[in-house]
Amino acid sequence: MTFWHNASTGPGKAFWDDTVASFMKDNPDVTIKVQSIQNEDLDGKLQTALNSGDAPDIFLQRGGGKMAAMVRANQLLDITDLVSEDTKKLIPEGSFKANELEGKTYAMPIAVLPGGLWYSKDLFSQAGIMATPKTIDELNDAVTKLKGTGVAPIALGAKDAWPAAHWYYFFALRACSPQTLEDTAASMKFDDPCWLDAAENLEAFAATEPFNQGFLTTSAQQGAGSSAGLVANHKAAMELMGAWDPGVIGSLTPDEKPLPDLDWFAFPEVPGGKGEPGSILGGVDGYSCSAKAPKEACAAFLNYIARTDVQEAYYRAFNAPTVNTESQKVIEEPYLKSVLEAYNAAPFVSQWLDTVYGQNVGNALNVAIVDLLAGKRDAAGVVQAVNDAAAKS
Secondary structure, rough: OOEEEEEHHHHHHHHHHHHHHHHHHHHOOOOOEEEEHHHHHHHHHHHHHHHHOOOOOEEEEEHHHHHHHHHHHHOOOHHHHOOOHHHHHOOOOOHHHHHHEOOOOEEEEEEEEEEEEEHHHHHHOOOOOOOOOOOOHHHHHHHHHOOOOOEEEEEHHHHHHHHHHHHHHHHHHOOOOOOHHHHHHHHHOOOOHHHHHHHHHHHHHHHHOOOOOOOHHOOOOOOOOOOOHHHOOOOOOEEEEOOOOOHHHHHHHHHOOOOOEEHHHHHHEEOOOOOOOOOOOHHHHHHEOOOOOOOOHHHHHHHHHOOHHHHHHHHHHHOOOEEEHHHHHHHHHHHHHHHHHHHOOOOOOOOHHHHHOOHHHHHHHHHHHHHHHHHOOHHHHHHHHHHHHHOOO
Protein backbone atom coordinates (compact mmCIF):
# COMPACT_ATOMS: atom_id res chain seq x y z
CA MET A 1 0.00 0.00 0.00
CA THR A 2 0.98 3.65 -0.37
CA PHE A 3 0.51 6.24 2.38
CA TRP A 4 0.59 10.05 2.08
CA HIS A 5 0.80 12.41 5.06
CA ASN A 6 1.80 16.04 5.61
CA ALA A 7 4.47 15.78 8.33
CA SER A 8 7.52 16.56 6.22
CA THR A 9 10.11 17.14 8.98
CA GLY A 10 11.05 16.45 12.58
CA PRO A 11 9.28 14.29 15.16
CA GLY A 12 6.06 14.16 13.12
CA LYS A 13 7.77 12.56 10.13
CA ALA A 14 9.63 10.19 12.46
CA PHE A 15 6.34 9.22 14.12
CA TRP A 16 4.79 8.09 10.87
CA ASP A 17 7.94 6.25 9.79
CA ASP A 18 8.09 4.43 13.13
CA THR A 19 4.34 3.74 13.23
CA VAL A 20 4.30 2.22 9.76
CA ALA A 21 7.38 0.14 10.56
CA SER A 22 5.76 -1.17 13.75
CA PHE A 23 2.54 -1.99 11.92
CA MET A 24 4.41 -3.89 9.21
CA LYS A 25 6.35 -5.82 11.87
CA ASP A 26 3.04 -6.91 13.41
CA ASN A 27 1.56 -7.56 9.95
CA PRO A 28 4.37 -9.10 7.87
CA ASP A 29 2.08 -9.74 4.91
CA VAL A 30 1.47 -5.99 4.49
CA THR A 31 3.90 -3.51 2.95
CA ILE A 32 3.32 0.24 3.17
CA LYS A 33 5.37 2.80 1.26
CA VAL A 34 5.32 6.15 3.07
CA GLN A 35 5.51 9.52 1.32
CA SER A 36 5.61 12.80 3.27
CA ILE A 37 4.37 15.86 1.38
CA GLN A 38 4.63 19.50 2.41
CA ASN A 39 1.25 20.56 3.81
CA GLU A 40 0.72 23.38 1.30
CA ASP A 41 1.26 20.94 -1.59
CA LEU A 42 -0.77 18.00 -0.33
CA ASP A 43 -4.31 18.94 -1.35
CA GLY A 44 -3.37 19.75 -4.93
CA LYS A 45 -1.25 16.64 -5.43
CA LEU A 46 -3.90 14.46 -3.82
CA GLN A 47 -6.66 15.85 -6.02
CA THR A 48 -4.57 15.23 -9.12
CA ALA A 49 -3.83 11.67 -8.02
CA LEU A 50 -7.49 10.97 -7.23
CA ASN A 51 -8.67 12.35 -10.56
CA SER A 52 -6.09 10.34 -12.48
CA GLY A 53 -7.07 7.10 -10.77
CA ASP A 54 -3.63 6.80 -9.17
CA ALA A 55 -4.47 7.79 -5.60
CA PRO A 56 -2.47 6.62 -2.58
CA ASP A 57 -4.16 3.83 -0.63
CA ILE A 58 -4.12 5.81 2.65
CA PHE A 59 -4.06 9.59 2.94
CA LEU A 60 -4.81 12.57 5.17
CA GLN A 61 -8.49 13.47 5.15
CA ARG A 62 -9.63 17.00 6.04
CA GLY A 63 -13.37 16.23 5.86
CA GLY A 64 -16.23 18.61 5.04
CA GLY A 65 -16.88 19.67 1.46
CA LYS A 66 -13.52 18.29 0.33
CA MET A 67 -14.41 14.83 1.58
CA ALA A 68 -17.96 15.09 0.20
CA ALA A 69 -16.56 15.75 -3.28
CA MET A 70 -14.42 12.61 -2.99
CA VAL A 71 -17.43 10.58 -1.88
CA ARG A 72 -19.52 11.85 -4.80
CA ALA A 73 -16.72 10.82 -7.15
CA ASN A 74 -16.60 7.32 -5.59
CA GLN A 75 -12.97 7.84 -4.58
CA LEU A 76 -13.20 6.75 -0.92
CA LEU A 77 -13.68 3.43 0.85
CA ASP A 78 -16.69 3.29 3.17
CA ILE A 79 -15.17 2.10 6.47
CA THR A 80 -18.38 2.19 8.54
CA ASP A 81 -18.37 -1.56 9.16
CA LEU A 82 -14.57 -1.78 9.34
CA VAL A 83 -14.10 0.33 12.48
CA SER A 84 -13.42 -2.17 15.27
CA GLU A 85 -15.43 -2.30 18.49
CA ASP A 86 -12.26 -1.55 20.45
CA THR A 87 -11.74 1.62 18.40
CA LYS A 88 -15.34 2.73 18.95
CA LYS A 89 -14.80 2.47 22.72
CA LEU A 90 -11.77 4.77 22.55
CA ILE A 91 -12.93 7.51 20.16
CA PRO A 92 -16.10 9.54 20.88
CA GLU A 93 -18.90 9.49 18.35
CA GLY A 94 -18.56 13.25 17.88
CA SER A 95 -15.05 12.84 16.49
CA PHE A 96 -16.32 10.42 13.86
CA LYS A 97 -19.02 12.87 12.73
CA ALA A 98 -16.42 15.10 11.10
CA ASN A 99 -15.59 12.17 8.82
CA GLU A 100 -19.14 11.01 8.11
CA LEU A 101 -21.53 11.67 5.26
CA GLU A 102 -25.13 10.48 5.20
CA GLY A 103 -24.47 8.12 8.08
CA LYS A 104 -21.40 6.49 6.58
CA THR A 105 -17.81 6.83 7.84
CA TYR A 106 -15.05 7.61 5.36
CA ALA A 107 -12.04 8.31 7.58
CA MET A 108 -10.50 7.39 10.91
CA PRO A 109 -10.19 10.50 13.12
CA ILE A 110 -6.85 10.88 14.81
CA ALA A 111 -6.47 14.43 16.17
CA VAL A 112 -8.76 17.30 17.12
CA LEU A 113 -7.21 20.62 16.12
CA PRO A 114 -9.19 23.68 17.29
CA GLY A 115 -7.92 27.09 16.34
CA GLY A 116 -7.05 30.10 18.43
CA LEU A 117 -4.18 32.43 19.27
CA TRP A 118 -0.89 30.90 20.41
CA TYR A 119 1.21 33.41 22.31
CA SER A 120 4.38 33.99 24.29
CA LYS A 121 3.64 34.60 27.97
CA ASP A 122 7.02 36.26 28.38
CA LEU A 123 6.42 38.78 25.58
CA PHE A 124 2.93 39.53 26.89
CA SER A 125 4.35 40.12 30.36
CA GLN A 126 7.10 42.39 29.04
CA ALA A 127 4.43 44.44 27.28
CA GLY A 128 2.40 44.77 30.47
CA ILE A 129 -0.47 42.57 29.24
CA MET A 130 -1.78 40.93 32.39
CA ALA A 131 -4.75 39.04 30.94
CA THR A 132 -5.44 37.49 27.55
CA PRO A 133 -7.83 39.46 25.31
CA LYS A 134 -11.48 38.43 25.49
CA THR A 135 -12.80 40.99 22.97
CA ILE A 136 -11.49 42.45 19.73
CA ASP A 137 -11.00 45.81 21.47
CA GLU A 138 -8.80 44.13 24.07
CA LEU A 139 -6.83 42.44 21.27
CA ASN A 140 -6.30 45.87 19.68
CA ASP A 141 -5.03 47.19 23.03
CA ALA A 142 -2.63 44.24 23.30
CA VAL A 143 -1.34 44.92 19.78
CA THR A 144 -0.63 48.53 20.70
CA LYS A 145 1.27 47.52 23.84
CA LEU A 146 3.32 44.92 21.99
CA LYS A 147 4.32 47.42 19.31
CA GLY A 148 5.84 49.49 22.08
CA THR A 149 8.23 46.67 22.96
CA GLY A 150 9.63 46.33 19.44
CA VAL A 151 8.32 42.86 18.62
CA ALA A 152 5.76 42.04 15.96
CA PRO A 153 2.41 41.71 17.74
CA ILE A 154 1.04 38.98 15.43
CA ALA A 155 2.91 36.65 13.09
CA LEU A 156 1.19 35.88 9.80
CA GLY A 157 2.49 33.67 7.00
CA ALA A 158 0.37 35.12 4.21
CA LYS A 159 2.70 33.80 1.49
CA ASP A 160 0.93 30.46 1.96
CA ALA A 161 -2.46 32.24 1.82
CA TRP A 162 -4.47 29.84 4.00
CA PRO A 163 -3.19 31.33 7.30
CA ALA A 164 -4.49 34.73 6.15
CA ALA A 165 -7.87 33.19 5.32
CA HIS A 166 -8.06 31.83 8.88
CA TRP A 167 -8.51 35.40 10.08
CA TYR A 168 -11.57 35.77 7.87
CA TYR A 169 -12.93 32.41 9.04
CA PHE A 170 -12.87 33.54 12.66
CA PHE A 171 -14.39 36.93 11.95
CA ALA A 172 -17.14 35.08 10.03
CA LEU A 173 -17.65 32.73 12.99
CA ARG A 174 -18.31 35.79 15.15
CA ALA A 175 -20.44 37.65 12.55
CA CYS A 176 -22.62 34.79 11.24
CA SER A 177 -25.07 32.66 13.16
CA PRO A 178 -24.45 28.90 13.29
CA GLN A 179 -27.59 28.45 11.19
CA THR A 180 -26.23 30.76 8.50
CA LEU A 181 -22.93 28.89 8.39
CA GLU A 182 -24.76 25.58 7.99
CA ASP A 183 -27.34 26.90 5.51
CA THR A 184 -24.58 28.34 3.34
CA ALA A 185 -22.98 24.89 3.07
CA ALA A 186 -26.24 23.69 1.49
CA SER A 187 -27.03 26.71 -0.69
CA MET A 188 -23.46 27.78 -1.52
CA LYS A 189 -24.77 31.36 -1.64
CA PHE A 190 -22.87 33.86 0.47
CA ASP A 191 -25.62 36.48 0.43
CA ASP A 192 -26.20 36.97 4.16
CA PRO A 193 -24.88 40.41 5.26
CA CYS A 194 -22.69 38.72 7.87
CA TRP A 195 -20.20 37.62 5.19
CA LEU A 196 -19.59 41.26 4.25
CA ASP A 197 -19.50 42.25 7.93
CA ALA A 198 -16.77 39.70 8.56
CA ALA A 199 -14.67 41.02 5.67
CA GLU A 200 -15.14 44.61 6.85
CA ASN A 201 -14.18 43.66 10.41
CA LEU A 202 -10.99 42.00 9.16
CA GLU A 203 -10.25 45.00 6.95
CA ALA A 204 -10.59 47.34 9.94
CA PHE A 205 -8.40 45.12 12.12
CA ALA A 206 -5.70 44.84 9.46
CA ALA A 207 -5.67 48.63 9.14
CA THR A 208 -4.14 48.78 12.65
CA GLU A 209 -1.06 47.03 11.18
CA PRO A 210 -0.91 44.19 13.72
CA PHE A 211 1.14 41.76 11.59
CA ASN A 212 4.87 41.24 11.16
CA GLN A 213 6.73 43.33 8.62
CA GLY A 214 6.73 41.53 5.29
CA PHE A 215 3.87 39.22 6.24
CA LEU A 216 2.74 38.95 2.61
CA THR A 217 6.01 37.20 1.72
CA THR A 218 6.33 35.21 4.95
CA SER A 219 5.68 31.46 4.88
CA ALA A 220 3.71 29.74 7.64
CA GLN A 221 5.80 26.81 8.81
CA GLN A 222 9.10 26.61 6.96
CA GLY A 223 12.17 27.82 8.83
CA ALA A 224 12.96 30.38 11.51
CA GLY A 225 11.68 33.21 9.33
CA SER A 226 8.22 31.68 8.99
CA SER A 227 5.31 32.90 11.10
CA ALA A 228 5.67 29.91 13.43
CA GLY A 229 9.42 30.52 13.51
CA LEU A 230 8.90 34.16 14.52
CA VAL A 231 6.90 33.00 17.55
CA ALA A 232 9.41 30.23 18.27
CA ASN A 233 12.25 32.76 18.40
CA HIS A 234 10.39 35.53 20.25
CA LYS A 235 10.33 37.80 17.21
CA ALA A 236 6.52 37.88 17.29
CA ALA A 237 4.16 37.56 20.23
CA MET A 238 1.30 35.47 18.82
CA GLU A 239 -0.11 33.60 15.87
CA LEU A 240 -3.63 32.52 14.88
CA MET A 241 -3.44 28.83 14.05
CA GLY A 242 -4.84 25.37 14.73
CA ALA A 243 -3.71 23.09 17.53
CA TRP A 244 -0.92 21.62 15.43
CA ASP A 245 1.00 24.87 16.00
CA PRO A 246 2.81 23.93 19.26
CA GLY A 247 4.58 21.09 17.48
CA VAL A 248 5.56 23.31 14.56
CA ILE A 249 6.74 26.08 16.87
CA GLY A 250 8.71 23.58 18.96
CA SER A 251 10.51 22.30 15.87
CA LEU A 252 11.68 25.86 15.07
CA THR A 253 13.03 26.96 18.48
CA PRO A 254 16.85 27.22 18.74
CA ASP A 255 17.04 23.93 20.65
CA GLU A 256 14.16 22.34 18.71
CA LYS A 257 12.24 21.79 21.94
CA PRO A 258 8.77 23.07 22.94
CA LEU A 259 8.62 26.82 23.59
CA PRO A 260 8.60 27.04 27.42
CA ASP A 261 6.38 30.14 27.66
CA LEU A 262 3.82 29.14 25.01
CA ASP A 263 0.14 29.47 25.85
CA TRP A 264 -3.22 29.77 24.08
CA PHE A 265 -6.41 31.82 24.14
CA ALA A 266 -9.62 31.66 22.15
CA PHE A 267 -10.34 34.07 19.32
CA PRO A 268 -11.85 37.20 20.90
CA GLU A 269 -15.54 38.04 20.73
CA VAL A 270 -16.57 40.73 18.24
CA PRO A 271 -19.52 43.00 19.13
CA GLY A 272 -22.57 43.18 16.89
CA GLY A 273 -22.26 39.71 15.41
CA LYS A 274 -24.76 36.87 15.39
CA GLY A 275 -22.29 34.12 16.23
CA GLU A 276 -22.73 32.12 19.43
CA PRO A 277 -20.22 33.39 22.02
CA GLY A 278 -17.58 30.76 22.66
CA SER A 279 -17.98 29.12 19.26
CA ILE A 280 -14.77 27.66 17.88
CA LEU A 281 -13.27 26.61 14.57
CA GLY A 282 -11.17 23.55 14.13
CA GLY A 283 -10.70 20.48 12.07
CA VAL A 284 -10.54 16.84 13.01
CA ASP A 285 -7.66 15.32 11.08
CA GLY A 286 -8.36 11.81 9.90
CA TYR A 287 -7.08 9.24 7.45
CA SER A 288 -9.01 7.72 4.57
CA CYS A 289 -8.59 4.68 2.38
CA SER A 290 -9.00 5.16 -1.34
CA ALA A 291 -11.77 3.22 -3.03
CA LYS A 292 -9.21 0.92 -4.67
CA ALA A 293 -7.19 0.23 -1.50
CA PRO A 294 -6.91 -3.34 -0.16
CA LYS A 295 -9.96 -3.27 2.10
CA GLU A 296 -8.91 -5.41 5.07
CA ALA A 297 -5.27 -4.27 5.17
CA CYS A 298 -6.19 -0.61 4.95
CA ALA A 299 -8.83 -0.93 7.67
CA ALA A 300 -6.37 -2.76 9.89
CA PHE A 301 -3.93 0.15 9.61
CA LEU A 302 -6.63 2.73 10.41
CA ASN A 303 -7.66 0.80 13.52
CA TYR A 304 -3.99 0.48 14.45
CA ILE A 305 -3.40 4.25 14.47
CA ALA A 306 -6.42 4.64 16.76
CA ARG A 307 -4.80 2.49 19.48
CA THR A 308 -4.00 4.19 22.76
CA ASP A 309 -0.22 3.60 22.59
CA VAL A 310 -0.07 4.93 19.02
CA GLN A 311 -2.20 7.94 19.91
CA GLU A 312 0.03 8.71 22.91
CA ALA A 313 3.03 8.61 20.58
CA TYR A 314 1.18 10.90 18.16
CA TYR A 315 0.60 13.45 20.94
CA ARG A 316 4.27 13.38 21.94
CA ALA A 317 5.43 13.77 18.34
CA PHE A 318 3.05 16.50 17.27
CA ASN A 319 2.34 18.15 20.65
CA ALA A 320 -1.32 18.15 19.57
CA PRO A 321 -4.51 16.81 21.22
CA THR A 322 -5.63 13.36 20.08
CA VAL A 323 -9.17 11.97 19.74
CA ASN A 324 -8.56 8.77 21.74
CA THR A 325 -9.94 9.55 25.20
CA GLU A 326 -7.48 7.25 27.00
CA SER A 327 -4.51 8.91 25.28
CA GLN A 328 -5.78 12.35 26.34
CA LYS A 329 -4.98 11.40 29.95
CA VAL A 330 -1.24 11.79 29.31
CA ILE A 331 -1.57 15.35 27.96
CA GLU A 332 0.46 17.58 30.27
CA GLU A 333 0.65 21.02 28.67
CA PRO A 334 -1.77 23.53 30.19
CA TYR A 335 -2.36 25.13 26.79
CA LEU A 336 -3.52 21.86 25.25
CA LYS A 337 -5.81 21.28 28.22
CA SER A 338 -7.20 24.79 27.67
CA VAL A 339 -7.78 24.05 23.99
CA LEU A 340 -9.68 20.84 24.77
CA GLU A 341 -11.68 22.59 27.50
CA ALA A 342 -12.74 25.37 25.12
CA TYR A 343 -13.49 22.87 22.37
CA ASN A 344 -15.61 20.67 24.62
CA ALA A 345 -17.50 23.66 26.08
CA ALA A 346 -18.15 25.42 22.75
CA PRO A 347 -21.86 25.86 21.92
CA PHE A 348 -21.01 25.50 18.22
CA VAL A 349 -18.00 23.96 16.51
CA SER A 350 -17.31 24.44 12.81
CA GLN A 351 -14.62 22.89 10.71
CA TRP A 352 -12.33 25.27 8.84
CA LEU A 353 -14.50 27.06 6.30
CA ASP A 354 -12.44 25.98 3.31
CA THR A 355 -13.12 22.42 4.45
CA VAL A 356 -16.84 23.08 4.92
CA TYR A 357 -17.37 24.83 1.60
CA GLY A 358 -14.92 22.87 -0.52
CA GLN A 359 -11.71 23.44 -2.41
CA ASN A 360 -13.03 25.91 -5.02
CA VAL A 361 -14.38 28.29 -2.38
CA GLY A 362 -11.38 27.69 -0.14
CA ASN A 363 -8.92 28.61 -2.89
CA ALA A 364 -10.94 31.71 -3.78
CA LEU A 365 -11.00 32.78 -0.14
CA ASN A 366 -7.25 32.31 0.16
CA VAL A 367 -6.57 34.59 -2.80
CA ALA A 368 -9.25 37.15 -1.91
CA ILE A 369 -8.12 37.59 1.69
CA VAL A 370 -4.48 38.02 0.71
CA ASP A 371 -5.62 40.62 -1.82
CA LEU A 372 -7.66 42.34 0.91
CA LEU A 373 -4.66 42.48 3.23
CA ALA A 374 -2.48 43.74 0.38
CA GLY A 375 -4.94 46.53 -0.38
CA LYS A 376 -5.80 45.10 -3.80
CA ARG A 377 -9.42 44.23 -3.02
CA ASP A 378 -12.11 45.62 -0.72
CA ALA A 379 -14.49 43.73 1.57
CA ALA A 380 -17.25 43.58 -1.03
CA GLY A 381 -14.75 42.14 -3.48
CA VAL A 382 -14.02 39.27 -1.08
CA VAL A 383 -17.68 38.27 -0.97
CA GLN A 384 -17.98 38.60 -4.74
CA ALA A 385 -14.97 36.35 -5.30
CA VAL A 386 -16.39 33.70 -2.98
CA ASN A 387 -19.80 33.80 -4.64
CA ASP A 388 -18.19 33.51 -8.07
CA ALA A 389 -16.23 30.46 -6.95
CA ALA A 390 -19.26 28.90 -5.24
CA ALA A 391 -21.28 29.23 -8.45
CA LYS A 392 -18.71 27.03 -10.18
CA SER A 393 -18.68 24.36 -7.47
